[in-house]
Amino acid sequence: MEVPAHLRIRMAKRNLSHAYLVVGENRRPLAEALAAAWVCTGETPPCGHCPGCRKAGLGIHPDIIRADPEGEGLKAEEVRALRSDAYIRPNEAPKKVYLLEHSELLNPTGQNILLKLIEEGPAYACFLFLSPQPGLLLPTIRSRCETLRAPGEETRQADQAGETLADLILTGASPRDRLPFLLSLEKKDREEFPLLLEAALSRLAAELPRRPDLLPVLDRLVPIRAACEFPVSPGHLSGWIAAAL
Template sequence: MPDLTAFAQSHIAARLRAAASRGALSHALIFSGDAARADAALYAAAGFECVAEGDRPCLQCTHCRKIMAGIHPDVIFVRDPEHKELSADVVRAMRRDAFIRPNEGERKVYIFEDCAALNERDQNILLKTVEEGPPYCAFLFCAENSAALLQTIRSRCVEIKLGSDGTSGQDDRRDDALTLCRLTAKGNAASRASFLVGLENSRCKREELGALFESARLICADALLTRYGAEVAPENAEIAAALGQRLSGERLMRVIDLLGTYRRHCDYNVGVGVTLGGFAAEWEEVLK
């Protein structure tokens, strides 16, 4: 039985817990990086099914325990022990199964332990279900490198990169996202512009820019929650409060939308310079 108590101490677990506790965990997640992918996926699955009053997952309730024991009927590992890659039949069977309502839990969670076993055909079969499957379904993809997944699938998912110690990887661009948010809370237009130009000059990749936008979006979402007096992830509390003071709720919503739009832009083959230029202009427009 995997013991998730150690993983529960990590920065990533705190992020998952904050989202799960407020019912905001994305229905499609990619866990990439070199360690703790399986733990992270199980922890997220528990976050979906846990019925605790406070923080979720609690790792104590019946749902959490069944998940850790690998016997929860609604947490399904999509496997094909007979083949190196998942056969089309296995993926089609999963797709049919997705339309059967969950047994015991609120959600039906499908875990793909190694996306290297999902070939292009498999992913194309999956795509529509991930895109517009029943609302109770969730999909958790584990991949050493998320490039194993097609762009069409990746663009539907939130990617969580894990470092070798189960903490956040270096490349989720959280530090840059924090800088952008700090400059938004306190700085002026010139300081924001020079930060964005600096990013372009540092040859930030498209995927990294997408991660930066996503990270900033999560911080701004927490800022909005702060304005409503809700509790947010402890690591975001300070910056969320600062942003919440600087921007009205309506402005924060526009900022969150804008970051989501630009994150999606990064899924397509657009130039980093063009994206950053467009973003900088729209960002200042919203802050005016």
């Protein structure tokens, strides 16, 4: 799947968070891409060619641990075993990745064990919580993870808005020509902003080899995408986007 542009930039810089909550209908491919980036030993993760990436693609990397792949729900003793395993250094990769495909099935005891591990575990341990119902996770777990929404059908309108934003930037539209679009952003739901920014960043990142002058704009837009994880109003977000252009 196409990884969101802001995430590709962080992957390439090896600047990922250590814990993500991945939601949306295409959450599994996005989580697999993150896991590959963590275990990649190439120059630009995930390179797709190094031994780490190849093993990740085949599902046989020893440092990518898939917890509860059958969706039966981990028992407390299984979570404690996972915690103990996290303190054993990776076999061959820079990081050790724990992929919990059905994290909403964790009971409160198991979640609290993992919470302590996320907060105080070794620096090489990374966590991917996948869930179609993230609201079932404890607020403390959700607050310690960076949330990523994998693109799906629900992103179509936001993608179109992101393409329009990218077009305005690429064509060098005047402030007067940009104004109607920027005003329309204030009427959008806050949940649409991460999606439209990801669409715009993806388009601009693809043009970067031919248009290095776009790099300053990308550098200004990426922090706005990060701010979408916080309760910022559409008015503020659209204002920041206008100031970034």
